[in-house]
Amino acid sequence: MKVFKLLLILLIPCALFCQETPPILKFSSNTYQAENQNWAVSQNSDNFIFVANNEGLLEFNGANWTLYPSPNQTIIRSLLAVKDLIFTGAYMEFGFWKRNKRGLLEYTSLSKNIKSELLEDENIWNIKSYDSWIIFQSYDRLYFYNTDNEELNYFTDKGNYYRIFEINNVIYIHKHDGKIYRLETGKEEEVATIPEQFGVKFVLNIFDNGDELILLTRNKGFFKIKNGILTKWNVVANDILKEYQIYSGIQLLDKTFMLGTISAGIIHLSPEGNFLNTINQSNGLSNNTILNLFEDATGNVWAALDNGIDCLNMQSFIREYNDNGGTVGTTYSSIIYEGTLYVGTNQGLFYKSAQVNEPLKLVAGTKGQVWSLFIYDNDLLCGHTSGTFLIRGDQSEQISDIAGTWNFRVLPNHPNVLLQGHYSGMSLLEKTNQKWKLKYKIKGFENSARFFEVLNDSEVWVNHEYKGVYKLQLDEELTEFSKVVLFTDVPKGKGSGILKYDNKLLYSYQKGVYKLDLKTEKFVKDTALSKLINSEDYISGKLVKDNKQRLWSFNKSNIYYAEKGPIPGNLSIKSIPIQNYLRKTTVSFENITHLKDNLYIIGKTNGYILVDLDKLSRSSHQIYLNKIRVTRKDSLYNALLKDKGIFKYNQDIIQFGFSTPRYNKYEFINYQYKLDDYQEAWSDWNTLPVANFENLPFGKYTLNVRSKIGDQISSNIVQYTFEVDRPYYLSNVAILGYLLLLVIFGFVTHRLYKSYYKRQHLELIKQNQKQLEINRISNEQELIRLKNEKLNQEIESKNRELAISTMSIVKRNEVLRKIKKELKSNVGISNNNSVFKLIDKNLESTKDWNLFKDAFNSADKDFLKRAKSLYPNLTHNDLKFCAYLRLNLSSKEIAPLLNISVKSVEVRRYRLRKKMKLKHNVNLTDHILTI
Numbered sequence: 001m002k003v004f005k006l007l008l009i010l011l012i013p014c015a016l017f018c019q020e021t022p023p024i025l026k027f028s029s030n031t032y033q034a035e036n037q038n039w040a041v042s043q044n045s046d047n048f049i050f051v052a053n054n055e056g057l058l059e060f061n062g063a064n065w066t067l068y069p070s071p072n073q074t075i076i077r078s079l080l081a082v083k084d085l086i087f088t089g090a091y092m093e094f095g096f097w098k099r100n101k102r103g104l105l106e107y108t109s110l111s112k113n114i115k116s117e118l119l120e121d122e123n124i125w126n127i128k129s130y131d132s133w134i135i136f137q138s139y140d141r142l143y144f145y146n147t148d149n150e151e152l153n154y155f156t157d158k159g160n161y162y163r164i165f166e167i168n169n170v171i172y173i174h175k176h177d178g179k180i181y182r183l184e185t186g187k188e189e190e191v192a193t194i195p196e197q198f199g200v201k202f203v204l205n206i207f208d209n210g211d212e213l214i215l216l217t218r219n220k221g222f223f224k225i226k227n228g229i230l231t232k233w234n235v236v237a238n239d240i241l242k243e244y245q246i247y248s249g250i251q252l253l254d255k256t257f258m259l260g261t262i263s264a265g266i267i268h269l270s271p272e273g274n275f276l277n278t279i280n281q282s283n284g285l286s287n288n289t290i291l292n293l294f295e296d297a298t299g300n301v302w303a304a305l306d307n308g309i310d311c312l313n314m315q316s317f318i319r320e321y322n323d324n325g326g327t328v329g330t331t332y333s334s335i336i337y338e339g340t341l342y343v344g345t346n347q348g349l350f351y352k353s354a355q356v357n358e359p360l361k362l363v364a365g366t367k368g369q370v371w372s373l374f375i376y377d378n379d380l381l382c383g384h385t386s387g388t389f390l391i392r393g394d395q396s397e398q399i400s401d402i403a404g405t406w407n408f409r410v411l412p413n414h415p416n417v418l419l420q421g422h423y424s425g426m427s428l429l430e431k432t433n434q435k436w437k438l439k440y441k442i443k444g445f446e447n448s449a450r451f452f453e454v455l456n457d458s459e460v461w462v463n464h465e466y467k468g469v470y471k472l473q474l475d476e477e478l479t480e481f482s483k484v485v486l487f488t489d490v491p492k493g494k495g496s497g498i499l500k501y502d503n504k505l506l507y508s509y510q511k512g513v514y515k516l517d518l519k520t521e522k523f524v525k526d527t528a529l530s531k532l533i534n535s536e537d538y539i540s541g542k543l544v545k546d547n548k549q550r551l552w553s554f555n556k557s558n559i560y561y562a563e564k565g566p567i568p569g570n571l572s573i574k575s576i577p578i579q580n581y582l583r584k585t586t587v588s589f590e591n592i593t594h595l596k597d598n599l600y601i602i603g604k605t606n607g608y609i610l611v612d613l614d615k616l617s618r619s620s621h622q623i624y625l626n627k628i629r630v631t632r633k634d635s636l637y638n639a640l641l642k643d644k645g646i647f648k649y650n651q652d653i654i655q656f657g658f659s660t661p662r663y664n665k666y667e668f669i670n671y672q673y674k675l676d677d678y679q680e681a682w683s684d685w686n687t688l689p690v691a692n693f694e695n696l697p698f699g700k701y702t703l704n705v706r707s708k709i710g711d712q713i714s715s716n717i718v719q720y721t722f723e724v725d726r727p728y729y730l731s732n733v734a735i736l737g738y739l740l741l742l743v744i745f746g747f748v749t750h751r752l753y754k755s756y757y758k759r760q761h762l763e764l765i766k767q768n769q770k771q772l773e774i775n776r777i778s779n780e781q782e783l784i785r786l787k788n789e790k791l792n793q794e795i796e797s798k799n800r801e802l803a804i805s806t807m808s809i810v811k812r813n814e815v816l817r818k819i820k821k822e823l824k825s826n827v828g829i830s831n832n833n834s835v836f837k838l839i840d841k842n843l844e845s846t847k848d849w850n851l852f853k854d855a856f857n858s859a860d861k862d863f864l865k866r867a868k869s870l871y872p873n874l875t876h877n878d879l880k881f882c883a884y885l886r887l888n889l890s891s892k893e894i895a896p897l898l899n900i901s902v903k904s905v906e907v908r909r910y911r912l913r914k915k916m917k918l919k920h921n922v923n924l925t926d927h928i929l930t931i
Helices: 002-017 110-117 237-241 732-823 833-841 848-861 863-870 878-884 891-898 902-916 924-930
Strands: 025-026 036-045 050-051 056-060 065-069 077-081 085-090 092-097 104-110 126-130 133-137 139-144 152-156 163-168 169-176 180-186 187-195 201-210 214-215 224-225 228-232 244-253 257-261 266-269 277-278 290-295 301-305 310-311 318-322 331-337 340-345 348-353 368-378 379-384 388-390 397-399 405-410 418-423 426-432 435-442 450-454 459-464 468-474 483-487 498-500 503-511 512-517 523-527 538-545 551-555 559-564 572-576 592-596 599-603 609-613 624-632 635-638 646-648 653-659 669-676 692-693 700-710 718-724
Touching: 025 624, 036 301, 036 310, 050 077, 050 646, 065 104, 077 126, 077 133, 085 126, 085 133, 092 110, 104 110, 104 169, 110 152, 126 163, 126 169, 133 163, 139 163, 163 201, 163 609, 169 201, 187 228, 201 244, 214 244, 228 692, 237 266, 244 290, 257 290, 331 368, 331 592, 331 609, 340 368, 348 512, 348 669, 368 405, 388 718, 405 450, 418 450, 435 833, 459 498, 498 538, 599 833, 624 718, 653 700, 669 692, 732 833, 848 863, 878 891, 878 902, 878 924, 891 902, 902 924
Parallel strands: 036 077, 036 290, 397 435, 646 718
Antiparallel strands: 025 310, 036 050, 050 056, 056 065, 077 085, 085 092, 092 104, 126 133, 133 139, 139 152, 163 169, 169 180, 180 187, 201 214, 214 224, 224 228, 244 257, 257 266, 266 277, 290 301, 301 310, 318 609, 331 340, 340 348, 368 379, 379 388, 379 405, 388 397, 405 418, 418 426, 426 435, 450 459, 459 468, 468 483, 498 503, 503 512, 512 523, 538 551, 551 559, 559 572, 592 599, 599 609, 624 635, 624 653, 653 692, 669 700, 700 718
16 A cells, blocks of 8 residues: 555656647637537548537548538437448437538438337447447447448347447457457357456456457456456556546557546556556646547547547657646757756746656746856856856856846857856856856947857857847957947848858848858858748748757748758758747747757747657648539539539639648648649649639639648649530530521521512612603703793793883873973963873873783782782772882882872872781781782
């Protein structure tokens, strides 16, 4: 008992505090979009992961999680993937899932055929494979499904089947009666009996161990069966396991054991049963309740948790120290000294044995920010925010109180002194009588000297990230910098660094690595070393040299290192796929230290990373096309994953989903695709596992997809040939229709043209006839015109005659009036009365009117008749007056014709207007001219 308690005291603290664990990929319920609780994990031939979840079957292809609801809405308790089939068991239900042509899993129930034969409340707790048989185990029965002929049989032993196991293609059974059986030729053969005094309640697993079997129990640790006899397996861990409630356990490919507990996480044991490590919530696990453990094809261990799913990268070249409590903090430096690992952080200087996975402890007196660790003359010096400390074991001695010691460098030809860089300026440490002490601060330079290198015993180069590169000349007494030169032509900026490597002074920043030309004192680009700096992936220009003469740089996606080859001057550049966001290191404070062989320690924000380059594998990987989703307007559907797909022209978006089933926290998978006959070049590398194409024109295409992990491209390229149908208006039927329409159009056009030309011919004949008729009419009109012209000439002649006649009458009457007037005035002439009578007779004669009337009617036919017709009340004299007005004669001209005075003419005008009832604004003469 005392021995047991001693072991318990020694081992349990180690289990609680040892922090170096494998990288863990964590998947919360928010990530996989299902219930918290998970019961089993398995993997198919494509390396896809499947998980039995409270809500259904989860599938993970390396890029996306897909949930398939439970077939009868009950919890899936058991799961086994065999080739391309996934067998599951639930409450009163068991069957298998198979991928359909669209890339989705479809369920086939095996239990529905024997539904009436299922026992009440039967739950399938375990599934195993044996040759061509799949065995489903409940507490009451074993169901045997033959995958070749699809037969289904069962054994019944009500309430007696605890668990079944498959070892080397042999099925073992643990029953309630405490016995272990083996299935042979369809019969149960007893292998061993567990004595009651052992108090074993439940056997969780059975492992092969050569000529014996090892049993893992829930509450009593390990046992062994050899030659049919069960004995206690006396291992150190056995007594510890009694204190835990073990729920699951597996043996890994390396023969170590991983045990899942109800409340203490995962316990890792060596093949001999010795304690190796505990992985729980305090050092990275998502949950401490482990319901199932599964090792996949690449050695990852999947943990089905009470809350979430975790993947432990057991074969990874990385181990992590995760300081989740903030005790250790961010690592800024590390070193191996006298078999002890010292880790300098923002919380102080910590130490642990370099050979044992044990907790870190604080070196006394070093609490606070540690910047650097430096070994010189077998002494370990610590650059600290409070000054400089000499470290001996777990104790420290302050030897300089100048604030902020950045780093140390050796001065050639001065073996007993060290040059120190500080927040402000530089100083000298001196060792006398085996004791280090501060000698003095060097004058002449007061800027920060975080990055500095010594080229010779008097020349110091300092890089100031914001001011540039300084060259400092140290005087012979080493007390003052006699000359300070700032090189302004050197690009400056955050993250730049300076380092002495292979007797060359290097300056590095985003554009590359530059080396100092000692003759010109100018920095020129080193093309070989510049491969360490990826300008597109740049995060820091700091370079670190290790004691194996490797030169390290830190980028966003990778850590690069250069190492010398067997040929002088030949450098090889290699990369480690560790993303910066996983390191979470402050820019330009990146640090890496060689521990032993190819083992390195890299500082990060919450602890450190151990990197074993010997385990860094470059194994090949493959990429798979998982699904094709088509969006058309408001609808979405999965297309068939056959060799040649055909899509309609009016599909808005065609999305191709692909993945690489690799499950490593530090492996980041990038994808690249090219669509032949549409894209000339490959797309940019991207972490998105999809390719979207919108509104592709019709035609034939081949999609090529590949993936990349680090610098390694997938061993295969997924190719998918498909065709986008021509639009309906360019289909064969449509084209045939167009041709038919074209023929019809040609025929109709021909007929129309023929009809048109016929009509044109007829129209031409008609036009010619019409023209002839027009010519005839024109000739007739011309003849009529000539006749009218002749008539007009005759009318004009008569009008002239009428005018002459009228004027002659006017003149004659005027002459007669003058004669009469003259005679009246000459009283001496006798018998004037007879003369007067003759004159009056001529003045009043109607003969002149009749002649005038005939001539007027001849010139203006029917005027008098029209006037009499329009105005029946006109008298003879009125018509005569109208005729004179028709000739547009003035009142003065009309008066002699009527043998009246001009005033009387005006009176007649008035009377005539009145008879014609003309308005005041209508001119009489104009009106008569319109009749």
